[in-house]
Amino acid sequence: MPTEIQGRLPAAGDLDSLLESTISIAIIQGPDQSSLDSIFTRLFEELNNKLNMPMTLTEPPVTRRICVVGGGYSYSFRADLFKGAAAVGVKLVIVDKPGHWVQLLEGNECEAFLPIDMTRDEGFSGRIVASCRASGLQFDGITTYADDLRVPTARAAQELGLPTDSPEALEICTSKDKFRQNFPIEGYPSLCVSSMAEFHARADELVPHFPFIIKPRNGANSAGVAKAETLAEAENLVEATIRSGSAALVEKYIDGPEVDIDFVFIDGEVAFCDITDEPPCTAELFGPEDAPASFIESKAIYPGMLPPSEHSVLRETALAALTKLGFKHGVFHMEARVIDSSMQWSRGKDERKLPYLEKRATQKEVQPRAMLIEINPRTQGHACTAAITSCYGIDFTLLQLLLCIEDTHRARLLSVPFTDLKNTCSIVECMITPREGVFHGENMFDDLRGRLPHLMERVVDEVIFYQDGDTVKDPSKRASWLAYFTVKSEEGREDAMRVGDDIRKNLRYEIV
Structure with missing residues (x-):
């Protein structure tokens, strides 16, 4: 072991004493002592780089229980959630539709699975609350990893008396037109229209500012987002967006990074x-x-x-x-x-x-x-x-x-x-x-x-x-x-x- 590193390690009278204060052990192999010293030095530098935070807490953490609304696309997309929760002493309860794949994990990575009707309607947050209360479990928090579930989950948190962000603030984030109304950009006009008559009434506002981006009021993964170079293109894209069932947000295109x-x-x-x-x-x-x-x-x-x-x-x-x-x-x-x-x-x-x-x-x-x-x-x-x-x-x-x-x-x-x-x-x-x-x-x-x-x-x-x-x-x-x-x-x-x-x-x- 290199002398400069050996000098930074605590002294130990025997192997048993050393192991009592050891978090982990690495066995290093090499053809000769010089190679071992070099490998150990690189390993020590890498550990200092990667494990650069306090490794102990003053008090042992208390086991907590969190409800997660929405089980996710697949296990591979949620494996980190289950592993992370277990590592920090958090019990997970998942809310989703009956028969969701997470139900197979109940009693293992997932403490409990609460099946409910996941229709995004006025009664959705109430169904989340009812399922949590009917479970008989005490929750410390509730969250979701899905955009369209943020607002109803926040409303459920309020009713359950759990920490949450304001549903009104979350609604601004998840509605593109409300977001732009709250955060306008000088020199970059935008408008949101629900009908072609409304679009035609305001089309003259757009002409000096082309090209424009047209997108649905709500959406994810750039679905329905398109660029219009002319008023005719904008008209066609707005019409297609409205026909799909969404209001259309129209805003000036920015060519910056x-x-x-x-x-x-x-x-x-x-x-x-x-x-x-x-x-x-x-x-x-x-x-x-x-x-x-x-x-x-x-x-x-x-x-x-x-x-x-x-x-x-x-x-x-x-x-x-x-x-x-x-x-x-x-x-x-x-x-x-x-x-x-x-x-x-x-x-x-x-x-x-x-x-x-x-x-x-x-x-x-x-x-x-x-x-x-x-x-x-x-x-x-x-x-x-x-x-x-x-x-x-x-x-x-x-x-x-x-x-x-x-x-x-x-x-x-x-x-x-x-x-x-x-x-x-x-x-x-x-x-x-x-x-x-x-x-x-x-x-x-x-x-x-x-x-x-x-x-x-x-x-x-x-x-x-x-x-x-x-x-x-x-x-x-x-x-x-x-x-x-x-x-x-x-x-x-x-x-x-x-x-x-x-x-x-x-x-x-x-x-x-």
Whole structure:
């Protein structure tokens, strides 16, 4: 053992005494003492980097019980929730429709499953309350990871006397037109219309400000979002949105860089902030060349590389919005664009043509501003949560649990990122369905792991949404993801980009 490290370890008279104060043991192997010393030094540095927070509490934590409304898409999407809850002594009770897959976990990862009618109607929050009371269990908190369940869950929390955010504030976050009314952007008009007559009456307001983005009043994953270059295009898109059953929000398009902003918010302060780069999507002529034009995300890069001054503007704008809405605790996943940014996205000149940020040739004299697109008062989706955990060592899913019971002490401890991040980069690669047909290739990641293990060993998370024989719908009508995977590199952003590109090119699947 290197002398400088040996001197920092506590003295122990015998092995038994040492083991009594030991958390874990690592057995290191090497061809000679010099190699062992080198390996031990690197291991010690890595442990200092990764385990850089207090490892003990002054008092043992009390077991708590939390109700989670909505069981989620699949076990793979909820495994981190169950593991995290068990690690911090939280018992989970899940509310969802009868027969949901979580029901199979009752008595194991899930203490209890409460089946209810999940119809989103006026009586929904009342049914949540009734099921909790009928269970005979005492709850310390209630939360949900689904946007459309946030408001009814908050109302249920109020009736149960549990900590919660204001349902009115949550409603502003989940309704795009209410959000824009509360957070207007000077020089960037927007309007929300429920009929074509209303649109025609206000169409003249739009003409000086094209292009525009048209989107449904409520929605997720960029569903129904489109860009209009002319008044005729806007009219067609608004009509299609209204025909689908939603009011249409129309707002001026911003061509500046788009980012995700993720906050851990404790006692009205930012305990952790990540700002993620999102390269332009296929509708902006920047996504994968085999994917149809849409605003669905194809890539997210952690951490972002905009200038510190622009990160500061984004951070302060997001903080001001959460403060205005009266939030005190929670995790928040926000989307924004930078107006008058000093940077722009370009494609690489080599055969890969990978996107990269570069300074604009002509710098604008005005200061950059941030436009918040939306605030999601919850953790990110599974892909981005896994990426943040791999990059920073912070588990947003677990933090949402702790903050819904106002366990701010442990939440602060678990919001500390790794110490050394200078060469760390995680990238989520989203594979957009290229065409309609029948899918074959459910084992494409395992196949690549067998053929090119050096690529797949860089993957920290992978999900595929189709099984062999499943029908892939026409993506020109509504874009969706075929799969996604997350690459982590400790050799820098360019390395992570290259590995992600190589994996995309070598995955084998068919849609026929």
